[in-house]
């Protein structure tokens with residue numbers, strides 16, 4: 124038997140396969156860290172179809188975070204100004220169930236909320252849905268995926284009748300033209316980018332177009348970089364469509380046979396002449412025409428996007444406008460082509476499958492559909508009407524619910540909203556008002572732990588066996604390779620135990636995660652994400668499987684919609700007709716710059732893991748703000764000088780990085796630094812919560828700011844986080 128255990132990288136949605144083994148000689152001093160913990164060996168899994176043995180720096184160093192600053196025991200306190208005290212699991216469970224019952228019977232189930240995470244394994248997600256949406260009767264489960272890709276979900280549902288990215292990674296190496304918009308793939312999805320870039324370099328006829336206000340490492344590799352003004356994505360996309368139509372690059376047969384609503388769309392794009400679009404987007408007509416020509420002349424066009432599109436007050440409209448281009452040119456359902464959203468988190472896709480957003484139910488069902496509710500109620504053995512017909516509170520609604528007192532209990536798991544939510548000062552004030560917050564995480568301290576009444580220690584990726592699905596619908600079994608430290612438990616076990624203690628013993632009579640998964644996949648039968656042919660054992664012995672994969676299937680489904688039939692009632696994909704609305708908070712004379720934010724190659728999210736890895740800390744020693752030299756000169760800002768950035772909601776300080784990589788009028792900061800890791804360098808102190816009306820995803824990517832050079836010496840260096848006492 125191999126000494127290596129197969130698992131998955133728990134960082135981004137690329138979903139790279141890993142193989143992990145204990146140190147060859149565990150007792151040798153060099154094979155142990157400073158605390159005597161064995162240093163696990165990690166390498167890319169060459170047999171994993173998504174990553175083929177490749178890993179980026181995050182995956183390569185992941186084992187170093189296993190034993191750093193772990194939360195080992197349940198802890199409680201009566202109020203936020205007290206110290207935590209260690210308690211037994213029994214005591215913690217008693218307190219939690221008692222509080223849940225009190226809130227249920229005094230305020231009603233709608234006052235209970237859970238805010239979960241794309242870090243969950245599918246079994247964690249499923250158990251939480253069953254507890255909240257089924258047994259407790261509230262749809263108030265939302266996940267941090269709301270902030271990441273809910274616009275992609277809404278866009279797919281509206282255009283195709285169902286969620287589900289239709290492409291696969293093999294398409295990266297089969298396309299004639301890769302159109303990347305709102306994604307810094309090179310830094311945020313490095314292995315997807317490696318595959319694309321290698322292919323692009325070898326095949327000079329293949330075109331790569333990158334749309335981004337920044338000249339990112341992704342844009343550096345492109346044949347054409349369109350540095351559009353923030354918020355003008357729809358102008359650009361409609362402008363490309365206008366030219367494709369004018370030049371006769373549209374596929375009328377496909378439009379007639381396989382789509383609906385084209386006339387309304389054609390009426391909209393008529394208004395997006397090259398002159399209008401070039402002016403709006405602040406690009407040249409020549410570049411716009413080049414983009415349209417690349418698209419029109421290619422047999423196979425693949426679009427990739429991520430949070431630069433999704434995190435917008437018109438996120439769903441942007442997604443649908445990308446899809447429109449594919450529909451008008453029949454660039455879907457064939458190798459090398461299609462609209463392909465990249466998920467940020469390792470199992471955001473599993474969250475979508477299990478109904479892990481406030482408006483969803485398991486098996487790609489929606490809360491508002493009475494038949495979907497009835498199907499889930501029957502399956503869970505609930506009374507009719509037990510599942511609420513109302514979508515639950517979204518992530519931001521939970522914050523406003525704390526402000527109004529409508530939220531009586533907030534359970535946060537595997538995420539760090541005290542850094543990642545918009546309008547952070549308001550978020551923190553709301554968290555301070557929470558009557559009872561349970562915080563379940565693998566690590567301590569985190570910024571959010573400061574707002575908790577109860578801390579629950581969670582096992583993390585290598586300490587529990589479960590399933591994750593990556594951006595290309597590839598389902599991988601992540602096998603445990605070590606025991607959880609001290610008293611940490613798997614998230615699904617914690618949810619199931621609370622369920623049992625609330626009286627739902629038969630609903631949560633799972634002996635292990637394989638049983639949880641086996642129950643969940645039954646709910647996907649005959650749904651677009653049919654996974655009835657997948658189970659833990661098969662994944663362990665046969666390796667990863669791509670869904671849909673019905674019971675009895677012999678092979679994976681690489682691409683969706685190859686028969687050109689969609690999940691809408693008439694089987695046709697729908698064009699969405701949208702005029703551009705622009706930013707929710709455009710710049711003005713008082714706040715003249717657009718602040719955008721994003722991620723760096725080495726760091727992940729709010730640094731809960733990567734901030735504890737020396738190699739990554741030294742790659743990215745401190746936060747910064749990118750400013751164009753022209754703007755810097757106007758404001759008298761020089762390189763490395765501290766800049767105070769103010770928005771209508773808050774302020775933060777960053778050392779200046781004067782660079783032509785950012786367009787004039789726009790500034791960029793990384794989003795990774797919370798209060799634990801630097802002083803006053805929180806990107807989200809500045810952002811606003813205005814969101815897309817369809818996906819309810821906030822516009823984290825852009826807000827209006829002013830810049831003030833700071834002349835005093837103010838240190839902003841990374842904090843050196845001290846070892847936890849736990």
Ligand code: SF4
Nearest residue numbers: 132134135139179182
């Ligand atoms: S690309 Fe993503 S999944 Fe792959 S190793 Fe890097 S962080 Fe992990």
